[in-house]
Amino acid sequence: MSFLAKYIGQKVRRTEDPRLIQGIGHYVDDIKLADTLHVVILRSTHAHAKINSIDLEAAKSSPGVVAVYTGKDVEGRVGFVPCAAALPDLKVPKYPVLAQGKVIFVGQPVAAIVATDKYKARDAADLIDIDYDPLDVVTDPEAAVQADSSVIHEEFGTNIAFHHSAGTGDIEAAFKQADRIVSEKLYHQRLAPVALEPRGVLAHYLPGEQQMTLWSSTQIPHLMRTQVALMLGINENRLRVIAPEVGGGFGSKLNVYAEEALLGWISMQLKKPVKWIESRRENMTSTIHGRSQSGTVEMAVKNDGTLLGLKYQVIADMGAYLQLLTPAIPTLTGLMLSGCYKIPAISMQCTGVFTNRMSTDAYRGAGRPEATYLVERIMDCVALELKMDPVELRRKNFPKPEEFPFATATGLFYDSGDYEKSLARALEMSDYQKLRAEQSEARKQGRYLGIGVSTYVEICAMGPSIALPAGGWESATVRVEPTGKVTVMTGISPHGQGEETSFAQIVGDMLGVDMDDVLVIHGDTSIVQYGIGTFGSRGLAVGGAALACALDKVVAKARKLAAHILQTDESSLTFENGRFVGAPNDSSITIQEIAQAAHTAHNIPPDFEPGLVATHFFEPKNFTFPFGSHLRGRGRQGDRRGQGASIYRR
Amino acid sequence: MITGNFDYFAPSNVEEAIKLLNEYGDDCKIISGGHSLVPVLKLRLASPAVLIDIGRIKGLKGISFEGGTIVIGTNTTHAEIARSAELKKHCPLLVETAGQIGDQQVRNRGTIGGSLTHADPAADWPAAVLALDADIIVKGKGSVRTIKATDFFVDIMTSAVKSNEIVTEIRITKPAQPQAAAYLKVPQAASGFAVVGVAAQLTLKDGRCEKVAIGITGLGPKAYRASTSENALIGNTLDAATISAAAEKADTEAVDTMEDIHASGEFRRNLTRVYTKRAIMAAMSRA
Numbered sequence: 001m002s003f004l005a006k007y008i009g010q011k012v013r014r015t016e017d018p019r020l021i022q023g024i025g026h027y028v029d030d031i032k033l034a035d036t037l038h039v040v041i042l043r044s045t046h047a048h049a050k051i052n053s054i055d056l057e058a059a060k061s062s063p064g065v066v067a068v069y070t071g072k073d074v075e076g077r078v079g080f081v082p083c084a085a086a087l088p089d090l091k092v093p094k095y096p097v098l099a100q101g102k103v104i105f106v107g108q109p110v111a112a113i114v115a116t117d118k119y120k121a122r123d124a125a126d127l128i129d130i131d132y133d134p135l136d137v138v139t140d141p142e143a144a145v146q147a148d149s150s151v152i153h154e155e156f157g158t159n160i161a162f163h164h165s166a167g168t169g170d171i172e173a174a175f176k177q178a179d180r181i182v183s184e185k186l187y188h189q190r191l192a193p194v195a196l197e198p199r200g201v202l203a204h205y206l207p208g209e210q211q212m213t214l215w216s217s218t219q220i221p222h223l224m225r226t227q228v229a230l231m232l233g234i235n236e237n238r239l240r241v242i243a244p245e246v247g248g249g250f251g252s253k254l255n256v257y258a259e260e261a262l263l264g265w266i267s268m269q270l271k272k273p274v275k276w277i278e279s280r281r282e283n284m285t286s287t288i289h290g291r292s293q294s295g296t297v298e299m300a301v302k303n304d305g306t307l308l309g310l311k312y313q314v315i316a317d318m319g320a321y322l323q324l325l326t327p328a329i330p331t332l333t334g335l336m337l338s339g340c341y342k343i344p345a346i347s348m349q350c351t352g353v354f355t356n357r358m359s360t361d362a363y364r365g366a367g368r369p370e371a372t373y374l375v376e377r378i379m380d381c382v383a384l385e386l387k388m389d390p391v392e393l394r395r396k397n398f399p400k401p402e403e404f405p406f407a408t409a410t411g412l413f414y415d416s417g418d419y420e421k422s423l424a425r426a427l428e429m430s431d432y433q434k435l436r437a438e439q440s441e442a443r444k445q446g447r448y449l450g451i452g453v454s455t456y457v458e459i460c461a462m463g464p465s466i467a468l469p470a471g472g473w474e475s476a477t478v479r480v481e482p483t484g485k486v487t488v489m490t491g492i493s494p495h496g497q498g499e500e501t502s503f504a505q506i507v508g509d510m511l512g513v514d515m516d517d518v519l520v521i522h523g524d525t526s527i528v529q530y531g532i533g534t535f536g537s538r539g540l541a542v543g544g545a546a547l548a549c550a551l552d553k554v555v556a557k558a559r560k561l562a563a564h565i566l567q568t569d570e571s572s573l574t575f576e577n578g579r580f581v582g583a584p585n586d587s588s589i590t591i592q593e594i595a596q597a598a599h600t601a602h603n604i605p606p607d608f609e610p611g612l613v614a615t616h617f618f619e620p621k622n623f624t625f626p627f628g629s630h631l632r633g634r635g636r637q638g639d640r641r642g643q644g645a646s647i648y649r650r
Numbered sequence: 651m652i653t654g655n656f657d658y659f660a661p662s663n664v665e666e667a668i669k670l671l672n673e674y675g676d677d678c679k680i681i682s683g684g685h686s687l688v689p690v691l692k693l694r695l696a697s698p699a700v701l702i703d704i705g706r707i708k709g710l711k712g713i714s715f716e717g718g719t720i721v722i723g724t725n726t727t728h729a730e731i732a733r734s735a736e737l738k739k740h741c742p743l744l745v746e747t748a749g750q751i752g753d754q755q756v757r758n759r760g761t762i763g764g765s766l767t768h769a770d771p772a773a774d775w776p777a778a779v780l781a782l783d784a785d786i787i788v789k790g791k792g793s794v795r796t797i798k799a800t801d802f803f804v805d806i807m808t809s810a811v812k813s814n815e816i817v818t819e820i821r822i823t824k825p826a827q828p829q830a831a832a833y834l835k836v837p838q839a840a841s842g843f844a845v846v847g848v849a850a851q852l853t854l855k856d857g858r859c860e861k862v863a864i865g866i867t868g869l870g871p872k873a874y875r876a877s878t879s880e881n882a883l884i885g886n887t888l889d890a891a892t893i894s895a896a897a898e899k900a901d902t903e904a905v906d907t908m909e910d911i912h913a914s915g916e917f918r919r920n921l922t923r924v925y926t927k928r929a930i931m932a933a934m935s936r937a
């Protein structure tokens with residue numbers, strides 16, 4: 001299909017911004033339903049403790065309090081918080097939505113207080129008396145594997161959740177052949193994701209209809225629908241999950257949390273809407289954390305800088321329980337251990353361990369920045385050891401453009417790349433030779449000027465279905481309404497990425513309609529066909545591809561009708577700028593006219609199905625592998641600060 | 651992050667505020683800019699039954715001059731002080747200190763009186779008022795007290811203001827011209843609070859130190875005057891060796907030190923010595 005790029009690649013204003021910057025968009029907390037009750041969750045103040053008793057009497061009789069629930073109430077009634085990641089011999093602890101007899105991390109939900117307003121609920125939380133028996137705490141993942149460590153999940157008898165090996169190639173031979181082996185111990189510290197909008201849930205169960213609507217600040221409304229329905233024992237099609245405006249996620253909302261099922265269950269008990277909005281404190285303690293790996297990386301090299309093999313031995317901190325993808329995150333590190341270099345043999349040995357901390361999970365890059373950091377760090381260590389320019393070392397080991405698609409020893413196929421080109425551009429922009437000259441000059445004067453270089457490749461557009469527990473395809477429906485307006489229903493769930501705009505650009509160009517005539521609907525499981533969601537740099541790459549395929553189907557169908565109306569054959573028609581042209585008598589017809597004709601159905605071919613709607617489920621064949629180079633020179637006190645360049649191809 | 655229940659009063663004059671303070675006793679708290687108190691309330695570290703908002707009381711806000719004395723109303727915000735042209739001329743130390751507190755939002759709401767009374771060991775104002783030898787004026791039921799800056803800070807989060815008193819103003823004698831003053835701090839990365847902050851106000855005559863006051867915050871549980879250092883400077887010609895030797899004693903008065911994730915006690919002592927030296931040198935360079 002040919003189209004005029006009127007919108008794609010052009011600077012257009014984001015259509016979602018006016019409502020967001022005026023504060024008139026609707027986040028979960030902006031949705032107000034009559035008779036809503038408010039939930040405050042009392043959380044563990046201990047990292048590891050036995051709960052001897054919980055005294056609820058004072059809280060229950062506190063003004064405005066409607067109900068107070070603890071682990072006893074939900075036991076056997078609400079399913080466990082799910083982990084979807086599968087690894088051989090993975091130990092998955094049962095993760096109750098409210099603690100049952102024991103708490104194993106600070107911030108674990110212990111009791112839910114329901115009141116007529118959130119202030120009364122919060123006041124009542126102070127009246128709950130919990131008798132804890134503190135137990136030994138393990139917060140250091142390296143200590144958790146020691147024999148004398150206390151065991152968090154007694155049923156396993158160990159804090160080890162899994163062992164995972166990855167990589168191919170003859171690693172032992174590589175290390176035997178090496179002139180040198182350079183190794184480094186690296187820590188990736190824990191991070192707490194802080195989205196501008198914290199999490200929040202509003203649940204509304206209608207007992208007559210036996211249907212529930214759950215508004216949640218999430219990146220994955222459909223996956224949540226499936227999981228929460230299972231946790232509550234209701235039919236998936238009776239649960240409607242809506243992700244309204246979502247104020248950022250960074251992976252932290254790519255999850256199914258205790259609160260979603262808990263609120264749903266409470267609404268079913270009380271037959272009223274119930275709302276919980278996370279406080280910033282809860283955000284820090286009870287939303288997933290990121291990273292937390294400590295490992296040793298070893299690189300086997302020849303004296304001329306040729307890389308032979310890489311070993312990474314790592315302890316990955318799972319936290320107390322496994323959330324949706326917790327154990328999968330370090331496996332992503334394993335996939336990216338080749339960086340943008342030719343490393344014939346790679347081996348990762350990963351031990352996932354439980355600690356008395358909030359679970360880790362996907363956060364900004366999810367395991368992949370860890371790989372970039374450790375590969376780039378060991379490259380610098382190797383350069384230092386060989387007294388080689390770190391730029392030269394990198395260059396020497398890049399696969400050449402003609403070597404793509406490039407197969408890594410971690411089992412990936414990098415589709416395309418020109419790492420040399422991006423690095424050359426960064427060197428040129430930052431005037432690398434001059435920086436180095438200044439560095440040695442400064443050094444003579446006793447000053448230090450640092451120069452940092454990093455070349456990297458990312459794994460994006462998650463991903464082929466085989467790589468993701470719930471599938472990695474994406475869906476889109478395009479519906480051309482009788483008036484020619486275009487409604488898009490996408491399975492992705494943007495939360496700041498701007499696809500309401502970028503998808504309208506695609507439709508605008510591919511259908512030749514005005515962008516303003518396009519409405520992009522997302523994040524409502526009752527309106528949108530099943531989708532996977534927004535994470536792993538997949539929104540445009542996978543969701544946008546699904547949209548393009550659905551648009552192709554719409555145009556193909558429209559072409560059929562156009563040929564019928566213009567009394568010509570399809571092959572003689574071209575679709576340009578919203579109009580089918582090329583009929584012998586010079587007549588033409590617009591997509592809007594076709595839409596109307598498809599709906600009135602007064603003049604359609606005999607085999608033509610009325611309406612103008614198409615859905616496509618797009619399965620990507622591979623990930624995408626964007627790459628780039630960074631170079632920075634940085635001195636102390638007034639030297640050329642921040643001189644440098646970043647070049648990337650997305 | 652929800653506070654406990656409280657009743658709210660917004661008196662229109664100081665007498666009314668004092669009356670309320672006496673009526674509710676330990677159950678009540680004054681609120682000014684709220685930038686220290688509101689976080690405390692939200693974390694429920696305190697749950698006073700009554701809040702008395704003094705923000706609407708006329709006459710507690712603003713900068714004025716009575717002859718050789720600078721008068722700053724308790725409700726004057728950090729931002730108002732930071733942008734005062736008059737203070738820049740007559741007392742640049744105040745301007746320099748104010749500009750380094752927190753961020754713009756904090757400076758727009760937070761007040762000098764609130765900060766002093768809160769007596770946070772990492773707050774910036776205590777160092778400055780000590781270096782300026784300020785007087786803090788406090789009113790109670792039928793009483794007015796003048797508290798010297800050196801007597802004002804009692805302990806961690808504890809000032810000499812009684813629970814039924816209200817700070818009304820801060821009075822400072824205009825320092826001699828040319829002004830040799832500086833406030834240097836090591837800020838915490840997130841909040842801007844001082845890991846260590848050093849305020850120095852000097853009077854120099856022919857290269858000799860005629861008068862000096864050094865206020866130090868962040869190191870100990872309360873801000874203090876570095877008297878040992880001051881004594882090593884007074885009367886002397888301020889060459890590099892003298893300044894270094896004096897600065898080496900800057901942590902003498904601190905018996906206990908703060909210690910947290912930002913810095914160990916030992917590191918804070920080291921920072922105190924280094925920043926005292928830098929503050930003196932910076933002050934001299936401006937004279």
Ligand SMILES: Cc1cc2nc3c(=O)[nH]c(=O)nc-3n(C[C@H](O)[C@H](O)[C@H](O)COP(=O)(O)OP(=O)(O)OC[C@H]3O[C@@H](n4cnc5c(N)ncnc54)[C@H](O)[C@@H]3O)c2cc1C
Nearest residue numbers: 682683684685686687752760761764765773774817842843
């Ligand atoms: C994010 C953030 C960063 C900050 N960074 C810094 C920083 O870098 N440096 C720094 O010094 N401070 C910092 N602060 C604290 C800030 O300066 C506070 O505003 C200030 O400490 C308190 O002033 P306030 O007017 O807000 O007082 P409030 O919070 O209203 O009150 C503080 C206390 O003083 C009492 N009080 C207030 N006024 C009076 C009065 N007239 N008489 C008697 N008692 C009174 C109140 O009862 C309360 O106990 C920061 C605060 C925040 C939130």
